Amino acid sequence: MLDIQFPLPADAILPDYGEGGLFGLAASLRHWLHSPEAGWAAGEIADGERALVVLLVIDGLGDRFLRTAGRGSALEAARRATLTSVCPSTTASAVTTLLTGVAPASHGLNGWFIHDRRFGGVIAPLPLTQRGGPPVEAFRLLPRLYPVAPMFHHACRPVNLVSPADIAFSRFSLHHARGAHIEPYMGLEDFGAAILAMADALRTSGGLIHAYYPVFDALSHLHGSRSAEALRCFSRVDDLFRRLQHALAGRDVRLMVTADHGFTDSSPERCIDLPSDGEVAAMLAAPLFGERRLAFCRVREGAKCEFEAWAREHLPGKAALVPGDAFLGSGLLGPGRPHARLAERVGSHVLLMEPGWTIVDHVEGEVAHEMIGVHGGLSADEMLVPLALVRT
Template sequence: MAARNEDANRSLVFLLVDGLGDTFLQRFGAGSTLLAHRTGRLTSVFPSTTASAVTTTLTGLAPATHGLTGWFIRDRRFGGVLAPLPMLVRGNGAVEGLLASQRLFPYQTLFQHRTRPATLIYPHYLAGSAFTRRHSRGAHVVPYQGLEGMVDAIVDELQSFRPQSGYVHAYYPAFDALSHTHGCESSEVIARFQRIDASFTRLLERLQGCNCDIVVSADHGFIDSPQQQQIRLEDYPDAKRLLDTPLFGERRAAFFGLRPGAERDFQAFSDEVLRGKAVLLSSESLRKNNLLGPGKPHRKLSERTGTHALLMESGWTILDRLPDETEHEMLGVHGGLSPQEMWIPLICARC
């Protein structure tokens, strides 16, 4: 009983380092404080991507239930295919409507069920976004700038809880951004990991004796997809005409709708062009096999997963482009089912 009471009085810090896969940590983390405190590994959700996984950490809901099935989702109420985190419709500007975020994100957050104080520590350029505002209900939001700003905010918030205990959820996205741009094993990414590890070391030093537990993990890992392994649907206009929507989901796990009667022709395209590069599945089979997780299905899950999905083989991606749409070049990618993307570390420390 005394041990349970002691644990009940401890604060908890959850630090999510966007993109820090377990494969990377074990390959490049030798001698690091983060690796020294690794206690095991977890799987990401599917798709293994920020929109799906971060939403799970903020709500406790699987993608099947919260409905964010990738960076892009399909929702006809808002003009077709959109990116829910920045609230942008593909090729058509911002999502509009006074109640847009309430309709897109109709579920409760974890913070709304709290029994102790809770703080969400987010980068200053994300802290005020519609997505963050909606998913931080029930928590105090603290914006920060830079790694040391995040560490300072964590320490300050824990001190503000005293003599009570509380929960701090901190999010660091820069590792992910560098991995997309430079590749997941680039010198830039390794250098950023070393900076993160040094900041984690200082955080532990500053929190010694503060009666708190720290858990560090990620939303997904990474894999590289060089240009020669990037399939562009514009190069196959006959196949593209078989689709009734732009691609949505992820480059590594693409959802789409086929026009009525087009299934046989698209299967032939897949057999001829995509063999060894992707696996074509019906989206219904993904849903029936709970690949998107347990729980009550979102009422628009069928729309948001389309009729079919392409699950890309290791290193391969598929993408399309709409008129006037800015293309974002990416070397490092995620969203698929490879071990590098799916395994994330479980790092624990007690202070």
């Protein structure tokens, strides 16, 4: 139950942590994997039915994109519902929900960057690097950083993860793949071939093939979410979806598609750029964490009034400033037992960016990434993702 006691950005879409959201899909999938006689309504699986599910997670494929730029595609024809992403609407938060079945409040990865003083302050929990620094190393790092068990651990149905070769055996991936077989791939054609090979392997037993494709996301960041490059990538993914339907025909496979988030585009003119030697940086006890569309701030002791005065003067129409404790109490990060360090990972203040606006700061040693396509915020383009289903 959400309890919003603060202004939101214009036209904000709130996360649905029930059946209408990505969290509900993941939680019900986890229940199906661990319950031998359970059905799964989202996959049209009856109680006690042996079934094979192929779940394609196309990173960055928003529902609004699919219904406009993707109109007339095979994926659009298979679309069954619109889901909301989690908050923040970003890969680290949403993909971890899809791998654990719990909300960001519980798994604790509330952005591409999180704050955890045990591991050096601001870190990127997927590549496991310090912001602008070396890899994160610590005693019992993985169970301390990722305390929630993956949904495949001790599952009663077999699971295969089809993952890009460059991340398939990363520390994050290996930890969250416990209980599953990992099948790495290189390129879109290999992606399709790996899915079909895993479908053959699970032909008699049934189970889950969780297949993740990140290229659409990468191209949308670099060129824009409606760029020619993103559209060509979508066309290739859609063609693969058609071919998978054909190759799996007659096998009663549930071929499902969803995404972790959608995209919106921004421009340099709508970026609040905080110089490292500027007045705002001096108010902060740590670099920004979270996302450039939803930034968590740790304001220095004694600088609270000054920071809030700066926000009142400079941020109207650009961002909504929310006290950290109000954000924590709002439920935007979802239900469940809160992560032990959740308050630290939210910080003292949160900046919810208005449509089209981003905020960035700078850390010594960090390579600056110019992004046209962005996500993490509460706009419909970012928050709404599709759920497609075909029974072959």
